[in-house]
Amino acid sequence: LLSITKQKQQNELVIGIKGTIDLTTIGQLIEEMEMELVDNSHIALDLSQVELIDSTGIGYILRTVLSNRSQKKDIRMINIPEMIEETFEIMGVNQILDMNHHV
């Protein structure tokens, strides 16, 4: 399973995720995120320790970021490893996030 660390930096909660984000661990991530989204409006997901993230994981994060924007909650991803960045590019993640940002 994932090992998750949390650290408050100014008004932003940094959630550090270590492990593989896929179907086997997504439930744990959803639970953590839902809990933290109740009283945090700025969350940063630190992906530096993520070993592998697949389309299930990416899909969940994307949906969560987009659906929380309307409630003025800001979720961003930081310290994205090179391999994951490449996957994001293939999946068009950044385009989606940017595109929906201006709407």
Next chain:
Amino acid sequence: MRLNVYVGIMISIGLTAILYSFNIAEVNRIPYLLLLLLFGLLFAIYEVELPYGRFYSGTSNIFIISFILFGLNNALVTLVLISLIEIFYYKYGWKKGLYNLSQDSLCLILSVFTFNLLKSETGVPESLYDFTLVAIIILTYHILNLIFLSGVFYILRSESYFQVILGIFKDAVPTVCFSIFLSLFLLSTYREGYPFLFIQSLLFVFIVFMIIRYVFQHYVKIRKSHFSIIDSLTQMTDQKTFQDQHAARVGWISKQIGEAIKLSPEQLDQLYYSAMLHDIGKTSINENIFRKKGPLTLEEQKEYESHVQLGSEWLSNIEGFQNIANIVLHHHERWDGKGFPAALSENQIPYLSRIIAIANEMDHLIRKEKSTAFKKIKKMAGSQLDPHLVAVTIELTHILDSYEDSQEITKWIMMSDYVSEVRQKVYNSELLNRFGVNHIVYYAEGRFYNHSNQHANLPCSSEITPLAEQSIREGQPIRHNLHDRESGIMYDVYCLPAGRAANILLFDVTQVIGYEKEQEIKMRKIYKDVIYAVTQAKMLLVEGDELEVHLKGDLAVAHPIHEPTDITKCRHIIDSLISPIITDPKRKYKILLCINECLTNVLKHAQQGEMKFYSTGDTFKILIQDNGNGIDLADLPKSTLMQGYSTKLSLGQGFKLMMSYSDRLILSTNSSGTSILLEFNKEPQLNSSIEFGNEGEMKFA
């Protein structure tokens, strides 16, 4: 405009005629007049609704009796007063109210004129001749009334005046006969100085009238709802949810429970209809959800849950079905409040919905395993289901027995349930499963109407009309194939009679006739070629057996895929197998991600599968097979080539990654499963890192 002119003319003539004929000095016999006025009002308020939408009120009898007994002046007083009160009571506009007043007065005055030609004095009729005259005046009154009414209908409809008048007269014969009979009966009991006898007979007539009204009301109500039920049912276009008479059985079980707890006949009816129709909303949900063997995604679950709202919405449009709509809406609520759509709990859930929830579960459980059905339903008591009702249900052991002899219950269902039979007939056609209904219309009197009662244009209408007529005449559904020469389309036509009208369903079956298989084969071939070319020979689509050809190499490992932890296990296995050869961590990451995606798809879209690992001289081959419903070929370009999330946030994003990260992907898919063979070169090739997606996207855009 024309109608306004007509109405205006009638009002001015009518009012003038009243003023001209009226002489206040002659108004006498106040008590009798009041009595007639009172009953006239009662008749006006309690109109009888005839089938096919017309109304019959007994007031005209009162006008004529007033005239015969007390002269034209008194009759006019009654008429004007009743008409004024009608305007107030029915909230008619002044135009409509004055028109009715004028039309009635003109009819009365003109028929009195006819009467006066034959006899100069009014009074209590005594001889046969007098009674005949009364009959004639009534007849004249009604004929005039119908002629004037036809004027309105003629202007409103675009039929010939003759046709309008003929139609109206045909419908009116029974009511006119009834009026004559009523009036003659009332007059024959009238004796000067015996008001009570007259009151008695007026009361008697009124009671008869009420009984008729009640009977008609019921008839009309039943007719209306029956009509709309069939209408709505036929709107459902295919069999995708009709799980072998599930609805009918839930109806039957609900009824057994309802009878056991002594529901009133009215509630029983409601319960039965709601149960029969409880899943009607499912018909508009993507059928893949029902065929799917694996668990539903969140989105699919949401779509699935919407079926109660959809069904309820449709039903609420049916006359007299508002309650039923509400019952259907809540049949997936749970006793503990964890159900949908409103998350009601315990007694907040409509009583009848709770019964249907139990019947619904019972049918599923009995079908699964009869011997444990009661035990399992007991476990749901208090959490999912109403514990009191469950306690009642498990006393009804005959529910289980009835499943023993499925013939019996089928017979019962067929006999007691016309609706289901029609639905069955519509659905049982094999052809319909693949193709949607192209037209659903309602046929009445030579015309076609859509569901919002507007005229509908139908292909082949001249050929369909006689079929519709025939089905109405014989009271039998008719099915027929038609060929529209203009468009070259083949239609499968269904005519389902409903009283004097029929529901018509038209299906485009052009593709089915003969060519269905060839079409699909052709399509697959085109797909194969296009995808092969567009993916620069990276993706190959093959038919079942052809996959074997590509399975060269030594089978190193096989591992089943049943649950999420298998994903991790398989990934670790592959990791250890390729680690000695693939040293570049980036490349290893890509291979493992590919495997992960492919394994996840198995669990998301099928229930189980298997992974096999082969190794040849210069490649790894990983074969992942599942028992799902297969990938729809039409989705393939999107899910393989387009940038994952630029399409829809749901299915097949993983495909995009597999395409980008593998060196070759061979896909074989059909309705019994999907096989994906992922190939990775042991040595990276120069062109393996081409940014594939954007090119593919451009070519497909």
